[in-house]
Amino acid sequence: MKRTVRRSLWFLALPALAAPVLAAVTQGGPSGAKAGGNPFELKFSAPSAAHGQALSATCQGCHGAGGVSTNPDTPRLAGQGAGYIRFQLTAFRAKIRPSPVMQRVASHLRDQDIADLAAYFAARPVGTAWKTEDAALRAQGQALFQGGDAKRNVIACAICHGPDGRGEDRLGVASVTNQSPGYALGVLHEFKGAPSFGGIIHPEAMRIALQPLSEADLRAVAAYLSSMK
Structure with a gap:
């Protein structure tokens, strides 16, 4: 979920819709992969953090092991809310949020994969504090x-x-x-x-x-x- 400067400004409005939309990004909704449907509606069973951990191996190159980025310009995912992560991944998959890399990654994720990844990262402890000299x-x-x-x-x-x-x-x-x-x-x-x-x-x-x-x-x-x- 690396930041896309300027081009992504319009997308910052989307979290405002998160409260009602996150209700749709829940267990049992219609599949977001269906053409013509609401891209934010997901269909998944009980999330598996274990499966999410296996899937997260492809995320480590940018976001760090366990979602704890060591790159000061790359967001950390560890400890982030599961609903918030599902929302962002769904937006990338639907090509609503700009980022060629993340759109490509998310395009291969099923609804259940998104739910499992979100469950895994949400359960991870927040990374240690960054050091500041000032x-x-x-x-x-x-x-x-x-x-x-x-x-x-x-x-x-x-x-x-x-x-x-x-x-x-x-x-x-x-x-x-x-x-x-x-x-x-x-x-x-x-x-x-x-x-x-x-x-x-x-x-x-x-x-x-x-x-x-x-x-x-x-x-x-x-x-x-x-x-x-």
Whole structure:
């Protein structure tokens, strides 16, 4: 799920639809592989994390063993919500989310494969914190993430993502704990620089929340996200 800069900005609106759509990306729905059907509807039995682990061997080259990326520009999948992972893989498979590599990988996945991969990565422990050399920058990011800055109308990130950064999978809010630093900063840039999402709740909230933040603030938040635990 490597980041695609600029070309993927429009896709950032999709997580706002995640709450209703994730309800469709569940056990027992019609197969998303059927032509003409809803690409976000999956049909699968009880997910097998063991099978997901076997499938994940092809993911390790980019996302690291167990989904713990060691590349600062590649997202970590370990500990991410199962519903969120299913949603992203389904979007790649349907060629709704840009990324030639991920579209090619996802095109070979059956509904059950997607469910099994999601179960495996969701069950993995979040990777260890990335090291940061700038303690002051991290402290600034922690203050913004946990408490915001009322004087500048900066909303605390913890309101949606939680004080531990683990998000809320049933609402489509991603886990950001110990996310790769370069990837985290890139996503923050994309949200802040995106045009209005027309009131679509989640991405528009992110876009608005990031407007008061300076470049130094964004770097501080990314430093904290990558080193939370």
